[in-house]
Amino acid sequence: MTDVIDGNAVAQGIRDDLRASIDQLEAEDVTPTLATVLMSDDPASETYVSMKQDDCEEVGIEAIDVEIDSDAPAEELFETIDELNADENVDGILVQMPVPEHVDKRAVLEVIDPEKDVDGFHPENVGRLVAGNARYKPCTPHGIQKLLATAGVDTEGKDAVVVGRSDIVGKPMANLFMQKADGGNATVTVCHSRTENLAEKTRDADIVVAAAGVPEMIDGSMLSEGVVVIDVGINRVDADTEKGYELIGDVEYDSAKDKASAITPVPGGVGPMTRAMLLYNTVKAAGRQSG
Ligand code: GUN
Numbered sequence: 001m002t003d004v005i006d007g008n009a010v011a012q013g014i015r016d017d018l019r020a021s022i023d024q025l026e027a028e029d030v031t032p033t034l035a036t037v038l039m040s041d042d043p044a045s046e047t048y049v050s051m052k053q054d055d056c057e058e059v060g061i062e063a064i065d066v067e068i069d070s071d072a073p074a075e076e077l078f079e080t081i082d083e084l085n086a087d088e089n090v091d092g093i094l095v096q097m098p099v100p101e102h103v104d105k106r107a108v109l110e111v112i113d114p115e116k117d118v119d120g121f122h123p124e125n126v127g128r129l130v131a132g133n134a135r136y137k138p139c140t141p142h143g144i145q146k147l148l149a150t151a152g153v154d155t156e157g158k159d160a161v162v163v164g165r166s167d168i169v170g171k172p173m174a175n176l177f178m179q180k181a182d183g184g185n186a187t188v189t190v191c192h193s194r195t196e197n198l199a200e201k202t203r204d205a206d207i208v209v210a211a212a213g214v215p216e217m218i219d220g221s222m223l224s225e226g227v228v229v230i231d232v233g234i235n236r237v238d239a240d241t242e243k244g245y246e247l248i249g250d251v252e253y254d255s256a257k258d259k260a261s262a263i264t265p266v267p268g269g270v271g272p273m274t275r276a277m278l279l280y281n282t283v284k285a286a287g288r289q290s291g
Pocket residue numbers: 094095096097098119139140168274
């Protein structure tokens with residue numbers, strides 16, 4: 001039987017645990033506060049940000065919702081970040097990616113105060129992560145580590161194949177897998193759009209993390225019996241549904257499930273964990289900045 005890893009349930013457990021830490025901070029008169037900044041008309045980004053806001057409310061984190069017109073000058077975003085950096089009540093700042101093309105993404109990541117960078121995207125935080133001394137682990141790969149641990153998957157000595165080399169998922173995931181730490185100690189291969197013979201690599205894997213943003217690019221024929229499959233893809237494809245679309249992973253679920261010992265569904269796998277780990281980092285940020 002394949003274990004279908006329930007990301008909603010694991011995320012709920014993390015939110016329940018966080019409530020105790022939040023109560024403790026409240027007793028010290030600290031209300032963890034996250035500012036989300038959305039500069040985009042992309043409906044998916046709008047949905048993600050509003051879900052993050054709802055999550056904050058559920059656990060008792062104060063959420064500040066900043067929206068900037070997608071065609072506003074870049075300065076408006078930089079001024080907003082400056083104000084949030086200076087605001088002592090704000091513990092975490094999240095600028096939803098992607099930002100519009102006229103905004104320099106790297107400059108955005110560099111101006112966020114690293115102590116408030118709950119995404120873990122600031123170069124200082126990336127450096128710390130690579131050095132094995134993370135301040136805030138990026139939410140999606142951290143969430144995947146938690147999912148694997150909860151599902152009883154030991155990564156030590158395993159062959160982990162990460163498909164995708166994004167700054168948000170692929171690169172930090174590969175780094176975490178290779179670290180000398182729980183959830184690491186794996187032998188890591190990173191594949192991407194220029195990889196030749198992808199199926200050869202994925203067939204050799206004990207763990208596959210699919211994070212390329214290509215709908216159903218990995219199917220059961222590319223996997224070995226007993227593999228653990230983590231599907232990070234959330235691709236909106238047109239469909240005859242009420243919303244006019246459906247969400248499809250980077251993995252062809254049915255054929256992959258036939259091979260896998262454990263697999264995450266889309267939706268309800270990695271997505272809720274990304275959001276839960278954002279709450280985790282925000283509470284951590286509040287604790288660091290209050291003490
Ligand atoms: N866009 C897609 N995933 C993320 C994320 O984890 N953080 C931010 N800020 N933007 C994203």
